[in-house]
Amino acid sequence: MxxxxxxxxxxxxxxxxxxxxxxxxxxxxxxxxxxxxxxxxxxxxxxxxxxxxxxxxxxxxxxxxxxxxxxxxxxxxxxxxxxxxxxxxxxxxxxxxxxxxxxxxxxxxxxxxxxxxxxxxxxxxxxxxxxxxxxxxxxxxxxxxxxxxxxxxxxxxxxxxxxxxxxxxxxxxxxxxxxxxxxxxxxxxxxxxxxxxxxxxxxxxxxxxxxxxxxxxxxxxxxxxxxxxxxxxxxxxxxxxLASLGSNAVELGIAAATIGTSGAVRIVSKRPVTDDNERFFCYYLSPDRYVVGGAINNGAVVYRWYRDEFTQAEKNEAEKLGAEIHDLLNDKIAKINAGSEGLLFLPFLSGERAPYWDAELRGAYLGIADYHNRIHFARALMEGICYDMKEILDAVKDLSGPVNSVYANGGFTRSQEWVQILCDIFGVEVILTETYESSSLGAVMLGMYATREIDDLKQCSDIVKVKKVIKPRAENICIYEELYKLYREAIERLMPVLKQLSCYKSQ
The missing domain is CATH 3.30.420.40 (ATPase, nucleotide binding domain)
Structure with a gap:
């Protein structure tokens, strides 16, 4: 069947x-x-x-x-x-x-x-x-x-x-x-x-x-x-x-991280919970599983904006080499040191959902120097999105306790360096599965439960096949911990300015 x-x-x-x-x-x-x-x-x-x-x-x-x-x-x-x-x-x-x-x-x-x-x-x-x-x-x-x-x-x-x-x-x-x-x-x-x-x-x-x-x-x-x-x-x-279910992230100590057009970090709770600080959502999955986490507006859509607006030279180079623009960019990004040599990106190009829930936030590059080039900006962009995701991870950890591993899915998993950046910033192992179409697979897993082919959602976890386990690079963890602190401080101090700048959009 x-x-x-x-x-x-x-x-x-x-x-x-x-x-x-x-x-x-x-x-x-x-x-x-x-x-x-x-x-x-x-x-x-x-x-x-x-x-x-x-x-x-x-x-x-x-x-x-x-x-x-x-x-x-x-x-x-x-x-x-x-x-x-x-x-x-x-x-x-x-x-x-x-x-x-x-x-x-x-x-x-x-x-x-x-x-x-x-x-x-x-x-x-x-x-x-x-x-x-x-x-x-x-x-x-x-x-x-x-x-x-x-x-x-x-x-x-x-x-x-x-x-x-x-x-x-x-x-x-x-x-x-x-x-x-x-x-x-x-x-x-x-x-x-x-x-x-x-x-x-x-x-x-x-x-x-x-x-x-x-x-x-x-x-x-x-x-x-x-x-x-x-x-x-x-x-x-x-x-x-269903992305959490299809990623096998349905037990304590495991989170799911998705970066597609937008992005999200989620854990599963056995009961409905809410947060006094309103940092995360809680949505129903099944009688004993509620998905808790936060979604960001600014996932791969931000990377696409950068690619479309600022990488014509790389597009020309890729065409000459007969290569894909994404592969060329990823190879170059991997050669830039962790932290993008002091370049920091706040990724709020279209406001933000978790953990700020403010549609008027706007993005910024900070620390720009004359030795930064377009590839520094590209790596900083990836790092900024991952810092944003870490803020959500920290919020749900307050509820769930330690997170020991993260199942990653979404289009970003096709970039080995982007996944490694997420792994280094989170500081835990990241697991990739063979099927990154986790929402569709999760729907099928739920269907198996609905039609009583299985008695518990845990029973179909073996159909989620592990493709690769990525470990954080020890030399980068400390760098990212320091820059993450600066990232959060920058948002706190600049938030009033970033919100006011949204008033100048075209009407």
């Missing part, structure tokens, strides 16, 4: 077919754009994402050469914090407003300053930040009042896909727990929050466990994919939670 994981991400959907041992049999990917019609607006077209989901499912099944009867189940993973207002029959009244949208920043700031945001966070586990659908709905209520009042439902992109597949409005506990409106202690929509929004619970989807099994697939999708109404679908969870 085969298993299929569908990962609905921010920039693409990936559908992967696995065998029972966790080997990838086939994979299909479709990308889609992010639209920014105004400053701070970040939106996507739900129909473009639906099209990507259906096409990748159809293609992955075709590439695998399997029939519906050979598929044990199909499980979903999805990005968090999106919101769509829909009319009856799930007709979109808005675009899909995604996690990086900052239009509700003033609402988040007001609730943070008043202390009300902290009260809500302590019940919901979702930090006070414009990423939260709660604050997006506040903005819609005040700025799109007609849409707000006419909306039949408010749903995320995952619920949009589920409705098109099964004609049901349902949300899993994991995605719901990242909405800012769902109480993670009683697993219900929070009445106080909904009253504040003047929102009837009937306008939200029904919340169900992450192990919920769905059948009766839409006839048109059956015809396209070769699936049947009897094919089992597992509703699954959010991509962050």
């Amino acid at each position: 085969f298993y299929i994981g569908i990962d609905i991400g921010t920039t693409s959907t990936k559908t992967i077919t696995f065998d029972k041992a966790g080997n990838i049999i086939s994979k299909s990917t479709r990308e889609y754009p992010i639209y920014s019609p105004q400053p701070d607006f970040r939106e996507q077209d739900p129909e473009e994402i639906l099209k990507a989901v259906v096409e990748t499912l159809e293609e992955s099944i075709m590439k695998a050469g399997i029939g519906a009867e050979e598929i044990s189940f199909i499980a979903f993973s999805s990005m968090m914090h999106s919101i769509i207002a829909v009319g009856e029959n799930c007709k979109p009244l808005t675009k899909c407003i995604i996690w990086s949208d900052n239009r509700s920043a003033s609402y988040a700031h007001r609730f943070k300053d008043s202390g009300k945001g902290r009260e809500i966070y302590l019940k919901t586990g979702t930090p006070t930040h414009p990423m939260s659908p709660l604050y997006k709905l506040m903005w819609l209520k005040d700025n799109e009042a007609e849409i707000y009042s006419k909306a039949y439902k408010f749903i995320s992109i995952k619920e949009y896909i589920l409705y098109k597949f099964f004609k049901r409005y349902i949300v899993d506990y994991s995605v719901a727990s990242s909405s800012g409106m769902f109480n993670i202690f009683n697993l219900k929509w929070d009445k106080e929050v909904l009253d504040m929004l003047e929102l009837d619970e009937a306008k939200l989807p029904e919340a169900v466990p992450t192990t919920c099994i769905l059948q009766n697939l839409d006839e048109e999708i059956c015809a396209r994919t070769g699936l049947t109404a009897e094919t089992k679908f597992v509703i699954g969870a959010s991509d962050g939670c």
Whole structure:
């Protein structure tokens, strides 16, 4: 039998077919754009994402050469914090407003300053930040009042896909727990929050466990994919939670670190927990596992910005050598000493989530000297992102105790030097697995639990195959410890300036 994981991400959907041992049999990917019609607006077209989901499912099944009867189940993973207002029959009244949208920043700031945001966070586990659908709905209520009042439902992109597949409005506990409106202690929509929004619970989807099994697939999708109404679908969870599961980071003393477009550090707790200082999130995965950690806005998207804006010379060189620009840059970055010869980068190009939860933060290079070149700037950029990740690791260690090893995943793992930098800055071993598509694999692992192929999530840990274990370089640990202190001091001292500079963006 085969298993299929569908990962609905921010920039693409990936559908992967696995065998029972966790080997990838086939994979299909479709990308889609992010639209920014105004400053701070970040939106996507739900129909473009639906099209990507259906096409990748159809293609992955075709590439695998399997029939519906050979598929044990199909499980979903999805990005968090999106919101769509829909009319009856799930007709979109808005675009899909995604996690990086900052239009509700003033609402988040007001609730943070008043202390009300902290009260809500302590019940919901979702930090006070414009990423939260709660604050997006506040903005819609005040700025799109007609849409707000006419909306039949408010749903995320995952619920949009589920409705098109099964004609049901349902949300899993994991995605719901990242909405800012769902109480993670009683697993219900929070009445106080909904009253504040003047929102009837009937306008939200029904919340169900992450192990919920769905059948009766839409006839048109059956015809396209070769699936049947009897094919089992597992509703699954959010991509962050499933990345931890798919990385095998589900036991005490183990963390998961992801750097993709954004980034995150996570551990797993056996119970829901929140932080008095509101440094980390807490989202539901399964009855005895809650994923605790923090996500950063500024992961590989910052590296991509640097590559696109400042490396034309390296691009020309790579073209002459017949090499990949990434490989050329990585080779050069590896020759620069740890600490980039005193060049420090604060990576807040698009504000920041954990641990500051401030959309108005901005980035900076510090310590620039005339002996620094473009490669110093590139290495400092990687180091700055890893310092940002270490701040989250330190916060979750306050909760969990020591972290002895970190499972790393995401696109950054294709850069050996970047992974080594993370290892040196964290000061613990970093484990790479063969499948860096950990959210899709995590969805399949959760599906195995949902369909009772296993009795506990620990039982499928052997399908996560270790590719490499990286040890920190002793000579670099002390250097990075000192620079990390300077990094934190620089943020503390410069934060007012960096926030004021955000006022000068183009309108």
